[in-house]
Amino acid sequence: MAISDKTRKILWGRSGNRCAICRQRLVVDETTADAESVVGDECHIHSGTQNGPRYDAAVDPQYVDSLDNLLLLCRIHHKMVDDQFETYAADLLRSIKANHEQWVEDKFDEKPDYPSIKVTRLKHEIPERLIPVESGAELFNLVSGCHGSYQDHNDDLNDEEVEIVGGFLQSLKDWVDIAGELEPIEKVRAKKSLGDELEDLRSKGFLVFAAKERQRLEGGKDEPSDFFVLHVTVTRENDPNIIRS
Known part of the structure; x- marks a missing residue:
């Protein structure tokens, strides 16, 4: 078409x-x-x-x-x-x-002019580091209220790892899109589903790190409002770049 x-x-x-x-x-x-x-x-x-x-x-x-x-x-x-x-x-x-x-x-x-819409990043709101995610409930709480996501992963994935990591990141994007519309029972199911996916990743040697960033949506006819974005990284558990506290 x-x-x-x-x-x-x-x-x-x-x-x-x-x-x-x-x-x-x-x-x-x-x-x-x-x-x-x-x-x-x-x-x-x-x-x-x-x-x-x-x-x-x-x-x-x-x-x-x-x-x-x-x-x-x-x-x-x-x-x-x-x-x-x-x-x-x-x-x-x-x-x-x-x-x-x-x-x-x-x-x-001939009505009042509205400024263009833009998203502004706030320096003090940008996460200095991502935190390890241990449970589906923890990840769902980060996802809730977000309007988009920044996703990262290892560059040297083999074909099997591409499917595993890519499938998880696609699933996470879908939850970002619909988390705010879920009923209570659906939220419980979402947390369980995310927990299962995290466990599957761990069994394959991957860890998930995430954080939420508050940005500012400005312009248009409405007052400025918060615009939340999820940062998420899937990396191998032996990645030398992981900061271990």
Whole structure:
């Protein structure tokens, strides 16, 4: 499936020919020697490709090229959000899209201007070191309330280890996305599931370290708010870089 002409027209119309992040014009005027130049891209919030940014197997393939899954960006910010997809998670991009389209509407209605949305890291909130995670309950409590994650692992994994470590990190990303919506019984099950995965990793010689970072979400029409991100590293238990207290 591809983006339809109608969807493209609606997206460009609601976006006002502006990048949803920097709000620069996305069609450069013609010159005396050349025609106009289009410098904007239709960016997918959830990629339809398995290894693409913000891919989610639960997303219906029919939804991938729909209007709700697209936002308009300049080519610089398109590359930025796709390269930094852990920071620019799906929820954040949806918020950027909604605020930008509201900004376009307000421009026509002569309403007050809203600043661009941005996430700011606070130096004193950046974890100095990650702590070892011993239980599923401990890990779930770190995951709860997070909006995204920074993930790391050993670079020299063999094929079997790729499946083990990659499967755990994918599972953890899924819990980050839905932890805040779970009912009490589902939270208990989640803690048990995470505990089982941690035990499986330990049996294969891996340890998990994690910490939560509070960042600041600013801009748009709302007041600044907290934006939490999970740091998680999966590493071999004999890794010489582990700081043992």
